[in-house]
Amino acid sequence: MAHLVIHKELVNKENIDKVLKICPFGGLESECDELLLTAGCKMCGLCIKNGPHGMITKEEDQTPVVQIDKSAWKGIAVYVDHSSSGIHNVTLELIGKARELASVTKEPVYALMIGHNITQAAQSLLKYGVDKVYVYDYPALQDFLMEPYANVFEDFIQKVKPSSILVGATNLGRTLAPRVAARFHTGLTADCTKLEMKENSDIVQIRPAFGGNIMAQIITPNSRPQFATVRYKIFSAPAPAANPAGSLEKMTIADDRLKTLVRILSVKEKEKVMDISEADVIVAAGRGFKTQADLDMARELADILGAQLACSRPLAESNWFDAKHQIGLSGRTVHAKLLITLGIAGKVQFTAGMKGSDCIIAVNSDPHAQIFDVAHYAVVGDLYEIVPQLITLCKEAKAHALS
Amino acid sequence: MDILVCVKQVPGSSDVEVDPVTGVLKREGFSTKLNPYDLYSIEMAMSLREKYGGTVRAITMGPPQAKQALLETVWMGADGGVLLTDRAFGGADCLATSYALSQAVHKMSSYDLILCGKQTTDGDTAQVGSELSEELGIPNIGNAISIKLEREGFITVTQNLDDRIVTAEIPLPCLVCVDGDINSPRLPSYKRSKQVPQNAFTSLTLKDIEDQDKTHYGLLGSRTNVERIFPPEKNADRKTLTGTSSELATQISDILKTGKFIG
Ligand SMILES: Cc1cc2nc3c(=O)[nH]c(=O)nc-3n(C[C@H](O)[C@H](O)[C@H](O)COP(=O)(O)OP(=O)(O)OC[C@H]3O[C@@H](n4cnc5c(N)ncnc54)[C@H](O)[C@@H]3O)c2cc1C
Numbered sequence: 001m002a003h004l005v006i007h008k009e010l011v012n013k014e015n016i017d018k019v020l021k022i023c024p025f026g027g028l029e030s031e032c033d034e035l036l037l038t039a040g041c042k043m044c045g046l047c048i049k050n051g052p053h054g055m056i057t058k059e060e061d062q063t064p065v066v067q068i069d070k071s072a073w074k075g076i077a078v079y080v081d082h083s084s085s086g087i088h089n090v091t092l093e094l095i096g097k098a099r100e101l102a103s104v105t106k107e108p109v110y111a112l113m114i115g116h117n118i119t120q121a122a123q124s125l126l127k128y129g130v131d132k133v134y135v136y137d138y139p140a141l142q143d144f145l146m147e148p149y150a151n152v153f154e155d156f157i158q159k160v161k162p163s164s165i166l167v168g169a170t171n172l173g174r175t176l177a178p179r180v181a182a183r184f185h186t187g188l189t190a191d192c193t194k195l196e197m198k199e200n201s202d203i204v205q206i207r208p209a210f211g212g213n214i215m216a217q218i219i220t221p222n223s224r225p226q227f228a229t230v231r232y233k234i235f236s237a238p239a240p241a242a243n244p245a246g247s248l249e250k251m252t253i254a255d256d257r258l259k260t261l262v263r264i265l266s267v268k269e270k271e272k273v274m275d276i277s278e279a280d281v282i283v284a285a286g287r288g289f290k291t292q293a294d295l296d297m298a299r300e301l302a303d304i305l306g307a308q309l310a311c312s313r314p315l316a317e318s319n320w321f322d323a324k325h326q327i328g329l330s331g332r333t334v335h336a337k338l339l340i341t342l343g344i345a346g347k348v349q350f351t352a353g354m355k356g357s358d359c360i361i362a363v364n365s366d367p368h369a370q371i372f373d374v375a376h377y378a379v380v381g382d383l384y385e386i387v388p389q390l391i392t393l394c395k396e397a398k399a400h401a402l403s
Numbered sequence: 404m405d406i407l408v409c410v411k412q413v414p415g416s417s418d419v420e421v422d423p424v425t426g427v428l429k430r431e432g433f434s435t436k437l438n439p440y441d442l443y444s445i446e447m448a449m450s451l452r453e454k455y456g457g458t459v460r461a462i463t464m465g466p467p468q469a470k471q472a473l474l475e476t477v478w479m480g481a482d483g484g485v486l487l488t489d490r491a492f493g494g495a496d497c498l499a500t501s502y503a504l505s506q507a508v509h510k511m512s513s514y515d516l517i518l519c520g521k522q523t524t525d526g527d528t529a530q531v532g533s534e535l536s537e538e539l540g541i542p543n544i545g546n547a548i549s550i551k552l553e554r555e556g557f558i559t560v561t562q563n564l565d566d567r568i569v570t571a572e573i574p575l576p577c578l579v580c581v582d583g584d585i586n587s588p589r590l591p592s593y594k595r596s597k598q599v600p601q602n603a604f605t606s607l608t609l610k611d612i613e614d615q616d617k618t619h620y621g622l623l624g625s626r627t628n629v630e631r632i633f634p635p636e637k638n639a640d641r642k643t644l645t646g647t648s649s650e651l652a653t654q655i656s657d658i659l660k661t662g663k664f665i666g
Contacts, residue, residue: 003622024414026435026466027493040466041493043622044632083566144564145571146543170565175545175580178533182498187626190497190528209632210525217631261574262542265559268568281664305664323584330527338664340655348635349527359662361655373637377644377658385648386655393656397666 003059004037004048010055011035019051025210042210065222070163070201073224076102077162079153079177080113080125080133081170084269087121089237090168094230095128096238097195098166104197110134110162114152116142119248126244128237134160136251140258143267144172146179147260153180155253162225163201169229181227187220188227191329193234193352203228208329208348213370215348233277233333233356275332276325279308282336284327284354286312288343288364288383292320297387298342304394310334312344328353342383346371363387404457404552404575406448407517408481409504409532410441412465412472413525435468437475440520442588444581447550448518449480449589455552458482460511464492464503473604478591483603485511491609494622497530503620504531505538506612516558517578521546529580536578543578544571548585 016030027041035055047056076098081088091111098109108131113122115137122133136152153176157165167177169191181188193215194206202219205228209216220226276282283302289295295309302309309325316326327334329349339357343364344350351374354360362375365382372378379386415434448459461476461484463469473484487507495503508517517539519532529545536543546563553559554572561570563582573579609615617623644654659665 026468029467037490037493038466039464039488039490039492039495039621040469041490041622043494043629085566088565143569150537171546172564174529175533175543178497178530179537179543181530182501182534182537185498185626187628188497188530188534189627190530204630205627208527208635209629213635214632215635216629217633218627219630220626221628223626260542262544263572265570265572267570270566270568272566305659330522330524338659338662351635359658361658363651363655370635372641372643373635375638375641377642377655379644379651379655381648381651386652389649389652390655393652394659394665397656397660401666 004041004043005057005059006035006037007055007057008034010052015052015055019047019055022047022050044210068222068224070224073161073163073201075108075110075160075162076164076166077110077112077156077160077225078130079165079167079173080111080122081168081173082113082115082118082121087125088168088170088232090170090173090230090232091125092128092237093232093235094166094168095125095130097230097235098164099129099238101164101195101197101203104199105163105201107163107201108132110160112136112153112156114141114149116140122248126246126248127240127242129241129244129246131246133246133248134251135248136253138253138258140255143264144176145260145262145264146175147262148258149176150179150183151257152253154183155257156251157184157225159251164203165225165227166195167227167229169231173229177227177229184223184225186223186225186227187218188229189218189220190229191352192228192230195228195230202226208352213348231333233335236335273324274308276308276310276327276334277332279310279334280337281305281307282310282327282334282339282357283307284310284312284339284341284344285315286342286344287314289315294384295320297383297391301340301387301391301394304391304398305338305340307338307340312350341371341375342387344371345369346374404451404455404515405513406451406457406459407508407511407514408441408445408448408459408461408476409517409519409535410445410461410463410472410476411438411520411523412436412463412469413438413523435471437472438520438523438525440522440524440583441472441476442479442520443583443585444518444520445476445479445481446586446588447547447581450586451516451550451552452480457515460484462504462507462511463487464495464500464507470604474596474599475591477599477603478596479589480592480595483605486604486606488606489608489620491617492621494625495620496625496627497526497528497534498626499620499622499624501531501534501538502624503612504535506614507607508535508539510607510612515575517541517576519578519580521580521583532578532580539578541577542573543580544573545580546582547579548582550579
């Protein structure tokens with residue numbers, strides 16, 4: 001671990017003014033001609049690189065931190081996200097990724113399944129290449145309840161000691177994973193968009209960060225297990241194998257660990273609504289559209305192509321679209337065969353949710369728009385001129401095909 | 404019902420970029436605002452206080468200027484707030500943040516309910532609420548869309564859980580993370596902004612909380628470590644289409660035809 005050191009001999013009013021302007025996080029403050037670090041510091045290093053030379057430096061800590069024994073932790077475990085409607089596909093995607101990661105360190109891949117009457121479902125995971133599915137099957141675990149589920153998760157970690165744990169970033173996963181990670185005082189990285197394995201079993205976790213157009217590479221260097229959550233559709237589910245080799249292991253836990261004062265009063269299945277995550281063809285509109293009425297163009301194009309209409313965050317925020325239509329880090333991830341973006345800048349938080357699409361056609365009037373960095377076809381032009389003509393051409397092509 | 408609301412000050416805009424050459428962050432100016440998702444939990448706290456009585460206090464960890472976030476919460480109607488600030492807290496990940504918050508909560512007078520927002524717009528992790536409940540050893544529930552008091556010592560919470568809506572009874576004290584977009588947050592009141600008593604706010608530093616071991620906070624107390632920041636990757640094999648609008652429209656429609664998306 002490193003920390004920042006402020007070299008007092010170089011601190012003067014001029015230097016303070018300079019460096020205060022550089023820090024984007026309010027991580028520095030001045031008090032009576034002194035320069036202090038605050039709770040806002042993110043260790044981004046900007047003040048070191050761009051500030052007055054040598055005034056702030058990064059020093060490794062003198063007292064070496066006790067290194068944990070990583071070899072005592074083995075295996076990559078995937079939490080099985082399931083409900084009465086079955087196992088969530090994100091689980092299979094994570095099993096696929098876990099296998100890739102495990103091949104680097106030659107570790108086993110585990111799945112942890114918690115619930116009631118779940119043996120059959122657990123069995124079905126073996127064909128995706130899980131070495132062992134650990135099953136906690138109790139009536140008290142029928143519905144998701146934080147305390148019993150966290151206790152079971154804890155029991156699993158203590159008995160099996162997996163090095164890494166991957167959890168789908170569903171609403172459920174996003175509350176359960178932090179509860180368990182905090183219990184083990186270990187690291188958890190949310191919504192990773194890329195995972196890689198190091199030889200020393202540290203997982204390299206990559207995600208957009210700092211609320212900006214930036215990616216951060218994060219590791220959990222000295223704690224186990226290391227936790228990461230990943231959204232649906234970021235990775236691909238593996239093909240099922242014909243002769244799975246893995247096995248099921250039935251786990252037991254003391255009854256008092258399954259108790260909670262929380263009581264479920266009712267569970268209502270939500271109506272299944274259109275989900276852009278499943279769409280093959282998508283037309284996505286951004287702030288390049290000046291008024292809500294102009295969206296008719298996008299809608300017409302989408303209709304002709306049999307596409308779903310989606311949007312960037314500002315359009316969901318201004319209620320031109322329901323939030324379910326938003327693509328991106330805080331919206332849905334899509335994996336379309338064809339995605340046409342219209343008037344979208346392509347900030348990382350947006351591209352995090354669509355980069356995986358097979359064919360991306362981006363229309364933007366700014367030749368330097370970032371969306372072009374992920375597009376397969378960069379169309380530099382005005383959507384207000386292009387889209388109406390494109391609609392006409394598509395209509396013609398369709399009519400031609402029918403005749 | 405006495406409620407604590409956890410709030411955070413976040414950057415006012417997301418125009419932060421990495422310089423591809425120096426790998427350093429660039430941000431135009433430094434503006435801040437109250438995390439938009441916190442507005443829903445503050446509104447929830449206000450309406451619970453209106454219905455059932457009690458107090459609402461805000462708590463935030465951040466640099467000294469994060470006091471602004473508390474002020475705004477009080478202008479919306481909260482009774483007061485606590486700012487947790489110390490340079491020992493700098494560079495904290497979610498775990499170190501929730502631990503510091505739990506220490507501050509221990510210092511505050513008793514509470515029935517802690518409300519958190521769904522997530523922040525800068526970190527976007529949605530983890531601190533759940534981690535805080537674990538540090539405090541109290542039950543928690545996420546993605547709440549409604550909270551009611553129906554039985555002494557319990558609240559009834561309706562929760563948006565992916566493919567289902569779950570209603571559960573949960574004992575107090577507990578922590579609830581409130582979903583986004585579930586109410587219409589009230590605006591800060593100008594009148595209140597003129598009337599806020601000085602003693603509505605308290606500051607806590609490392610010296611004021613029980614566990615003063617620096618290695619439990621900030622960067623030292625963090626378990627995750629940012630190894631590197633970098634600009635997003637670029638797709639190398641892209642085609643740039645140029646020409647007049649009608650030429651561009653024709654080129655796109657040709658791509659669509661070739662890909663069998665139309666015709
Ligand atoms: C933590 C966090 C999470 C976020 N999550 C998401 C998310 O999930 N999804 C998301 O979308 N955003 C998200 N954002 C916001 C994101 O950073 C951007 O602000 C947002 O994506 C911008 O939307 P936009 O591209 O539509 O708008 P703008 O940035 O305003 O871009 C509009 C684009 O339209 C172009 N344009 C204008 N007029 C025309 C025209 N006539 N013809 C063609 N092009 C035109 C402009 O050149 C510009 O590139 C998040 C931000 C943060 C900090």
